[in-house]
Amino acid sequence: MNTDFREKLQEKGLKVTPQRVAIFEAILKLNNHPTAEDIIAFIKTNHPNISVGTVYKVLDTFVENNLLKKVKTEKDSMRYDPHVANHxxxxxxxxxxxxxxxxxxxxxxxxxxxxxxxxxxxxxxxxxxxxxxxxxxx
Amino acid sequence: MNTDFREKLQEKGLKVTPQRVAIFEAILKLNNHPTAEDIIAFIKTNHPNISVGTVYKVLDTFVENNLLKKVKTEKDSMRYDPHVANHxxxxxxxxxxxxxxxxxxxxxxxxxxxxxxxxxxxxxxxxxxxxxxxxxxx
DNA sequence: TTATGCAAAGATAATCATTCTTATTTAGGA
DNA sequence: TCCTAAATAAGAATGATTATCTTTGCATAA
The missing domain is CATH 3.30.1490 (Dna Ligase; domain 1)
Structure with missing residues (x-):
């Protein structure tokens, strides 16, 4: 599945970077439509130097390339869904x-x-x- | 309809203030699920001294008392709907x-x-x- | 091998909607 | 009219997100 994800990035002409892999894995593991904050906290342990801006930028890139969907909520923070098929x-x-x-x-x-x-x-x-x-x- | 709205406020034990009336009228007139910002801009002409914080507080009060509904959007700003029946x-x-x-x-x-x-x-x-x-x- | 170009990432300042704080004012009942 | 809780004003603070600007990593060309 990791390889799978790498291939998807490459198909879209996106570089495979450790940050992108880490962020996508975090979303899969967190598993309840995490917020950017959740993701940042989760990654911190293995990638202490990852930048907040990078996380947001990577998430946007994923959404643009249909690797993620944004989920509407009543609250002020956006959440992300790796399940891109309609549901x-x-x-x-x-x-x-x-x-x-x-x-x-x-x-x-x-x-x-x-x-x-x-x-x-x-x-x-x-x-x-x-x-x-x-x-x-x- | 204005009297109607005043009665609704009183039923809920809420004071009828010029700010509350102005905000509710603005929402009715704006008519496309306005944001707080839209409402503030609209009111500014007749109530130049109305405070931003007041608008947010009044909107919250209305939502709590079921005079308004919040509308989910993809964007970061909340929108408001005076149509409280289910739809x-x-x-x-x-x-x-x-x-x-x-x-x-x-x-x-x-x-x-x-x-x-x-x-x-x-x-x-x-x-x-x-x-x-x-x-x-x- | 070294230079060039460019996407991506890092650091952090800036923005924007919203909330909070405190002092002041006001609506509405006594 | 007076009193008091409720409401408002003003503006600082917060929190999520975006923007900016510099640096890094890596591929390709000279």
């Missing part, structure tokens, strides 16, 4: 947890609905559900 | 425009879907669609 999110209203949610049947249902119920003066590109609620422990 | 949003990917979208049939469709397709370990409280796309001019 929805479950937001917990008590904790900061955000889970991915995939549901092909639901997608079809919605897409069929809009085939027969066009929104006037609007061309749909993408539909995402924000499902707010509460996780049963664990 | 979805249309986001333009080219401009900052956000429109409300109501669709009772769609809500039923989705709600029925989740009756038969429970999400494991998650209790749904609310579902909102972020429909991204492009408005045809106008």
């Amino acid at each position: 929805h999110h479950l937001y917990c209203y008590e904790t900061e947890r955000i889970d991915d949610y995939e549901d092909e049947k639901l997608n079809e249902l919605i897409s069929n609905h809009f085939k027969t119920h066009k929104i006037k003066n609007f061309k749909i590109q993408d539909i995402k559900l924000q499902i707010t609620g509460k996780f049963n422990n664990q | 979805h949003h249309l986001y333009c990917y080219e401009t900052e425009r956000i429109d409300d979208y109501e669709d009772e049939k769609l809500n039923e469709l989705i709600s029925n879907h989740f009756k038969t397709h429970k999400i494991k370990n998650f209790k749904i409280q609310d579902i909102k669609l972020q429909i991204t796309g492009k408005f045809n001019n106008q």
Whole structure:
């Protein structure tokens, strides 16, 4: 998977740097749509000299190249998702947890609905559900 | 409608102040889910002495008392919606425009879907669609 | 081998939205 | 009218993010 990631960088004409690898690995390991801050804290142990600006710049580069997605939240800090295929999110209203949610049947249902119920003066590109609620422990 | 708003404030035990009235009127007039900045700019003409901190505090008070909703965006500034009943949003990917979208049939469709397709370990409280796309001019 | 070019990273200052602090003012009931 | 809690003003502080400017690393050409 590491090699996989390196290949993706190269496909996009991006250099494979230790910082980029470390940041991507951090996101995979952190695993709950981390903030830039989470990532910085995580990397600090192995890469104490990594610069905050670099993290933000690398994250932007990844988003531009579709290696990451930004996740909308109510709060002020952006979160990142290594899962770039189309999917929805479950937001917990008590904790900061955000889970991915995939549901092909639901997608079809919605897409069929809009085939027969066009929104006037609007061309749909993408539909995402924000499902707010509460996780049963664990 | 002005009297209406004053009554709402009083019902909640909130004082009716010129600032609160001005801020609420601004949001109604601005009419595209304004940011705090939009509101401040708008009010400046009639209330040159209104304080930035006041605007933020009043907005928070309104949100707490369900006179406004916050709207999630990809950007860093929060936007506000005087339409507090449950509804979805249309986001333009080219401009900052956000429109409300109501669709009772769609809500039923989705709600029925989740009756038969429970999400494991998650209790749904609310579902909102972020429909991204492009408005045809106008 | 050495020079050149350029993307990437480091350091840190700057920005921008938002929040906080403290003093002052005001709305609305007694 | 007076009183008091609630609300506002002013502006400093915070925190996330962006910008700037310099340096580094590495590939390619001379």
